[in-house]
Amino acid sequence: xxxxxxxxxxxxxxxxxxxxxxxxxxxxxxxxxxxxxxxxxxxxxxxxxxxxxxxxxxxxxxxxxxxxxxxxxxxxxxxxxxxxxxxxxxxxxxxxxxxxxxxxxxxxxxxxxxxxxxxxxxxxxxxxxxxxxxxxxxxxxxxxxxxxxxxxxxxxxxxxxxxxxxxxxxxxxxxxxxxxxxxxxxxxxxxxxxxxxxxxxxxxxxxxxxxxxxxxxxxxxxxxxxxxxxxxxxxxxxxxxxxxxxxxxxxxxxxxxxxxxxxxxxxxxxxxxxxxxxxxxxxxxxxxxxxxxxxxxxxxxxxxxxxxxxxxxxxxxxxxxxxxxxxxxxxxxxxxxxxxxxxxxxxxxxxxxxxxxxxxxxxxxxxxxxxxxxxxx
Numbered sequence: 001x002x003x004x005x006x007x008x009x010x011x012x013x014x015x016x017x018x019x020x021x022x023x024x025x026x027x028x029x030x031x032x033x034x035x036x037x038x039x040x041x042x043x044x045x046x047x048x049x050x051x052x053x054x055x056x057x058x059x060x061x062x063x064x065x066x067x068x069x070x071x072x073x074x075x076x077x078x079x080x081x082x083x084x085x086x087x088x089x090x091x092x093x094x095x096x097x098x099x100x101x102x103x104x105x106x107x108x109x110x111x112x113x114x115x116x117x118x119x120x121x122x123x124x125x126x127x128x129x130x131x132x133x134x135x136x137x138x139x140x141x142x143x144x145x146x147x148x149x150x151x152x153x154x155x156x157x158x159x160x161x162x163x164x165x166x167x168x169x170x171x172x173x174x175x176x177x178x179x180x181x182x183x184x185x186x187x188x189x190x191x192x193x194x195x196x197x198x199x200x201x202x203x204x205x206x207x208x209x210x211x212x213x214x215x216x217x218x219x220x221x222x223x224x225x226x227x228x229x230x231x232x233x234x235x236x237x238x239x240x241x242x243x244x245x246x247x248x249x250x251x252x253x254x255x256x257x258x259x260x261x262x263x264x265x266x267x268x269x270x271x272x273x274x275x276x277x278x279x280x281x282x283x284x285x286x287x288x289x290x291x292x293x294x295x296x297x298x299x300x301x302x303x304x305x306x307x308x309x310x311x312x313x314x315x316x317x318x319x320x321x322x323x324x325x326x327x328x329x330x331x332x333x334x335x336x337x338x339x340x341x342x343x344x345x346x347x348x349x350x351x352x353x354x355x356x357x358x359x360x361x362x363x364x365x366x367x368x369x370x371x372x373x374x375x376x377x
Contacts, residue, residue, distance in 0.1 A: 014042030030353030142183030158192020280309030289314030
């Protein structure tokens, strides 16, 4: 069985689906790994690193031929419809695939007879943790968010005792204490800031405190959703929350927003009226900018400066801005999912890999979007 990894073509995408350190394991299991030349360039991985581990390298001119032979096509971004059409009937794709905004891609997969898996749909259960790409990439985004905030801020983060006087530490507020939020907290703390955090799930308080931050309790109704995510809130509840958060937001030097609801528009946490009362030089990092934004006026991929001098950084392809380790984590997520889909048996001539597409397995059932020329999700 042949595993093909193409170059990512989305502008700004620097990750790669497989890193060299997992190749030998896949080859030993009986899989043939074919990497398009230059696929690892964005993550500073050259073709030679793949060759050393037993992968094959093919030129971009041979991509169509490789697609037609692929048993598995692994990518970060969803496979474009044109590439989907070149895959053989029964081929399998593993990638991020947001089902609420990928109708054209999903239709192409159905037409081509491709079985497509969405990494967003990996269930949050114990045995699927090693395949949870949303979590691994959120970890990278949270780390990056704190670094961006520190870079844009005109202030030192730590407390400093100098001959010229004492420099007080920066006050950092993190809204949303999921994986990204907790990593942002941890990174800001390491930089020396005083950190506080809020989440609509009171159950996250212990995790926030374990990171050395202060948990803000607004004493509002908890919004615990399935799979550890927050659930969507009413507009009345959102307005009440914004009003109660306002004094914490306006006194902060950096605010990092990470709140999202799966397959929904990101909740609005900070309005323009709220940041109009923040001090000049304050920074807001909106990690949800690509899904509608937690901050009014934020633009994905841009830094907006408000009339009163507040800088608003809209996140875009944030995990891709740390491409080496983001790719490394994502690569391992894919390999662990592949282990469910492939059965390897030892033989006289080496291991032989066979397909094991078991839809009674809850992970396979939950994450398969298309199969046998039908849409499942």
